[in-house]
Amino acid sequence: MRIIRLLTLVTLIATTSSVFAQGKPDNGLINVQSEHNFARTRSLLQKALDDKGMRTMxxxxxxxxxxxxxxxxRSTELFVFGNSKVGSPLMVCEQLIAIxxxxxxxxxxxxxxxxxVSYNDPAYLQQRHQVEGCDEYFTKIxxxxxxxSKAATQ
Known part of the structure; x- marks a missing residue:
């Protein structure tokens, strides 16, 4: 039984190390694999942002x-976008989240x-800035x- 636990632990460590080696540790990022190539994914992401009424800055x-x-x-493009109706109230809750x-x-x-497609996990941002009382905005985000991300990747 002890050997099985040890093997399980070694397998878990090896798997975790492989994830870290790929640059995808659990560091507050959500990474969504795309079914499309880079050009199609970035085009679909922009369309999804437009469709959701997000302003691409x-x-x-x-x-x-x-x-x-x-x-x-390798192909890498950052989209900066938002919706003041959601972001502004968050800054009222905790102004430093503006960073x-x-x-x-x-x-x-x-x-x-x-x-x-990778983005900051809103729960991570909520925890990072210790925001209280604005749960509905984090749920919306x-x-x-x-x-x-689903519209851009599937």
């Missing part, structure tokens, strides 16, 4: 900027040519981000 195409200085970076607003989503390609 900017898009930062990191890989394109990197190529301008001779750095080879993490507006919302961001990263479309990126990993070393195995798989495209991902969680639902919206899940729907947007």
């Amino acid at each position: 900017t898009r930062v195409w990191h890989s394109q900027s990197a190529s301008m200085i001779g750095v080879d970076l 993490d607003l507006p919302q961001k989503a990263l479309v990126w390609v990993d070393e195995e040519d798989v495209t991902w 969680s639902g919206a981000l899940a729907a947007i």
Whole structure:
């Protein structure tokens, strides 16, 4: 029985190490694998943002900027977006959450040519800033981000 527990623990550690090696540790990010390539995913993400009434403030195409200085970076683009009807009340609850607003989503390609959409977990932001009394806004944000990432990746 003790050997089985030890083997289970070793397997768990090996699996966890593999996840960390892929750059996807549990650090407050939600990573959603896309069924599409990079170009299609970023196009679908923008459409999903528009459809949800989100304002896209900017898009930062990191890989394109990197190529301008001779750095080879896999396709990576950051979308910065938000909705003042949700973000502003959160800042009233805890003004310092503004450092993490507006919302961001990263479309990126990993070393195995798989495209991902990653974003900050609203629960992580709630905990990070110790926000109390604004649960309904975090629920709205969680639902919206899940729907947007699903629309972009499936």
